[in-house]
Amino acid sequence: MAKVSPGVGPRFPQVVVLFGATGDLARRKLLPGLYHLATSGFIPACRIVGVSLDELDADGFRQAARSALDEFGKRKPTDTSWQAFAQGLDYVPLSAGAQALKAAVERAEASIGAECRRLHYLSVPPSAALSAVQLLGQAGLVERSRIVMEKPFGTDLASAVTLNRQLHGVFAEDQIFRIDHFLGKEPAQNILAFRFANGLFEPIWNRNFIDHVQIDVPETLGLGQRSAFYEQTGAYRDMVVTHLFQILAFMAMEPPTALEPAPISEEKNKVFRSMLPIRPSDVVRGQYNGYREEPGVDAESETETFIALKCFIDNWRWAGVPFFLRTGKRLAEGQRIISIAFREPPKSMFPAGSGVGAQGPDHLTFDLADASKMSLSFYGKRPGPGMRLDKLSLQFAMHDTGMQDDVLEAYERLILDAMRGDHTLFNTAEGIERLWQVSIPLLESPPPVRLYPAGSWGPKSIHQLIAPHAWRLPFERAWRKPNQLGG
Ligand code: BG6
Numbered sequence: 001m002a003k004v005s006p007g008v009g010p011r012f013p014q015v016v017v018l019f020g021a022t023g024d025l026a027r028r029k030l031l032p033g034l035y036h037l038a039t040s041g042f043i044p045a046c047r048i049v050g051v052s053l054d055e056l057d058a059d060g061f062r063q064a065a066r067s068a069l070d071e072f073g074k075r076k077p078t079d080t081s082w083q084a085f086a087q088g089l090d091y092v093p094l095s096a097g098a099q100a101l102k103a104a105v106e107r108a109e110a111s112i113g114a115e116c117r118r119l120h121y122l123s124v125p126p127s128a129a130l131s132a133v134q135l136l137g138q139a140g141l142v143e144r145s146r147i148v149m150e151k152p153f154g155t156d157l158a159s160a161v162t163l164n165r166q167l168h169g170v171f172a173e174d175q176i177f178r179i180d181h182f183l184g185k186e187p188a189q190n191i192l193a194f195r196f197a198n199g200l201f202e203p204i205w206n207r208n209f210i211d212h213v214q215i216d217v218p219e220t221l222g223l224g225q226r227s228a229f230y231e232q233t234g235a236y237r238d239m240v241v242t243h244l245f246q247i248l249a250f251m252a253m254e255p256p257t258a259l260e261p262a263p264i265s266e267e268k269n270k271v272f273r274s275m276l277p278i279r280p281s282d283v284v285r286g287q288y289n290g291y292r293e294e295p296g297v298d299a300e301s302e303t304e305t306f307i308a309l310k311c312f313i314d315n316w317r318w319a320g321v322p323f324f325l326r327t328g329k330r331l332a333e334g335q336r337i338i339s340i341a342f343r344e345p346p347k348s349m350f351p352a353g354s355g356v357g358a359q360g361p362d363h364l365t366f367d368l369a370d371a372s373k374m375s376l377s378f379y380g381k382r383p384g385p386g387m388r389l390d391k392l393s394l395q396f397a398m399h400d401t402g403m404q405d406d407v408l409e410a411y412e413r414l415i416l417d418a419m420r421g422d423h424t425l426f427n428t429a430e431g432i433e434r435l436w437q438v439s440i441p442l443l444e445s446p447p448p449v450r451l452y453p454a455g456s457w458g459p460k461s462i463h464q465l466i467a468p469h470a471w472r473l474p475f476e477r478a479w480r481k482p483n484q485l486g487g
Contacts, residue, residue: 009037010419013045013112015105017141019132020123021050021091022064024226025150029181030123031065032073033412038088039081042416045116047108050091051101051132061091074409098138105141118145119419125229126155130166137170148177148418151242152233153427156443157436164429177418178427182243183250184410184417186398187372189425191250191338192259194366194374201364202255204342206317211361213251214324214339214466215244216473217368218331218457222288227296235307236285236442239327241435245272246427247368248323251338252313261423265431272434274315278442282310286459287449288330304449305329308462309442324466330454332474336368339472350387355379359391359476370407373397373479395480 016034020026031048038046050061066086069077077085088111092104109116118141122132129149136142149167154160167176182188195202204210217239223230230238249268256263286306292299306328313323342362350356356379367373377393398404408416417425450459462471 009042009416010044010117013116014043014047014419015108015112015116015118016046016048017051017101017105017118017120017136018048018123019051019121019128020150021048021061022052022054022056023123024224024229025123026050027064027068028072029409029411030121030415031068032075033409033415035065035069035073035077035085036075036409037412037416038085039077042412043419045088045112047088047090047112049101049104049108050089051094053094055093055095056091058089058091062086062089065089094135098135101135102139102141105139116144117419119415120145120147121150121415122148123150125232126152126159126163127232130163133167133170142170142175145171146175146177146418146421147171148179148415151178151180152237153178153242153432154436155232155237157433157440160429160433160436164433173429174421174423176429177414177423178429178432179414179418180242180246180425180427181410181414182368183246183425184408184412184414185368185372186370186407186410186413187366187368188247188250190372190374191247191366196255196259207319207321209342210321211341211343212322212324212469213248213341214326214337214472215247215251216325216339216471217244217327217336218333218473219327219329220331220334222330222454223294223297227294230305231297231301231303234303235305235328236439240307240309240325241439244325244327245435247338248311248313248325249431251340252318252323254317259424261426264424265428269428269431269434270315271313272431272438274313274318275434275438276312276314277438277440278309278311280442280445280447282465283442283447284308284459284461284465285447285449286328286452288328288454289451290454302446302449304446306331306452306458308458308465310465311438324469324471326458326462326471328452328458332455332457335473337473338366338368340364341469350389354387355382355389358389360470360472363472365472367479370409371398371404375479377477391477393477393480397480 037043090104092101120136122129124132154163249271252271253267256267285304288305291305292301308326310322310324344357344361348356363377365375375393375395377391379389380392382388382390452459
């Protein structure tokens with residue numbers, strides 16, 4: 001269990017109004033995360049009011065929450081901690097309206113004292129976000145509140161601009177937290193530490209030394225219960241315009257003047273401003289065989305379950321360096337990596353057949369799994385006569401540090417930050433609108449979806465997209481096992 005350090009949590013008790021309380025994200029991540037935060041001392045006190053279309057009462061919601069914790073929670077509830085948590089759960093169906101919601105929040109507040117704050121978490125699709133915001137406005141629940149907006153934020157530039165404008169009609173910007181859970185992943189923040197806490201890497205972090213970058217997030221998962229959401233969303237809106245571009249910004253941004261929300265957002269937004277519009281000819285869209293037969297999916301659906309693309313950041317540091325992004329459902333492996341390929345040396349003096357360059361360029365690889373890993377690969381001499389070269393690597397695995405249990409799950413970290421009012425790891429309206437703007441050519445003229453077999457790495461044309469380079473995944477050499485020495 002993560003250690004609770006002083007000052008990491010909010011000062012005030014919290015009432016969480018959870019929209020989409022019976023949905024997939026709430027079940028998998030938000031309820032287990034809130035349970036952990038509430039029962040481990042991170043929050044002084046916490047009450048949760050669930051809201052959704054389902055006609056449940058508080059007991060029905062407690063049962064749904066319990067089954068979510070049993071199925072998805074990493075820490076199984078004990079009787080005592082469950083009782084304490086369950087007591088703090090209440091539920092209001094959307095159909096009950098603003099006054100019923102207000103009454104439930106006031107009941108919750110009365111049970112934890114007047115000095116409390118509200119966190120409204122909108123775990124709903126973009127089409128439902130605005131009506132939830134308006135309901136909160138009508139219920140008079142804006143004061144002492146912060147609001148977390150789930151991605152995708154809008155579905156294109158026009159809808160994001162409208163959503164921002166209407167949101168600002170109810171909440172002030174400093175109350176709004178546009179979440180991207182990839183930025184709450186410990187290894188994503190470690191990119192900032194790696195780049196800016198060390199003198200060694202930043203001097204080579206540019207077009208003079210880096211040949212290309214891959215951000216590759218294949219998933220073995222399918223749709224689960226989410227076909228209705230996914231049909232309207234697809235892989236680009238679900239993953240790229242949100243998570244992958246955010247990770248790209250951490251990887252590519254200039255050093256911020258301080259590790260604070262405004263300077264970090266400013267540097268990320270500069271990356272987005274420098275991004276060239278996405279050309280449809282640089283994009284491969286795919287759909288796994290069988291997707292159209294899934295329940296809730298249109299028999300002629302053109303929604304992509306896979307996307308790979310090439311994009312460019314046209315600034316002083318990165319001009320001409322391609323960034324290759326890939327993600328999709330039902331692929332061969334579940335991985336989340338950033339791989340940075342360094343330029344090869346200008347001349348090889350090694351004899352023919354030495355093996356130099358045979359296994360690709362030197363790479364720096366970040367694994368964004370919770371148990372994060374990093375690897376720097378390079379050519380080194382194989383012992384013995386002659387000059388045979390092998391690919392070797394220096395590897396770091398969080399497992400080896402013994403600190404693995406201190407890792408907070410991404411949503412937990414971000415919920416705590418939002419409760420504390422810390423915007424550092426959240427997105428701004430400007431950044432999101434710019435990302436929709438660079439997406440216009442692709443959204444207006446998407447290339448046709450190509451079918452791919454479930455369990456593969458996507459449509460065949462992904463190889464043309466990246467040529468003359470090659471996708472790092474699947475890895476030729478596996479990560480070293482924790483605590484295991486050797487190459
Ligand atoms: C979510 C997407 O935001 O991220 C899902 O909606 C995806 O489709 C998920 O599976 C991946 O997140 P993680 O943390 O499991 O890598």
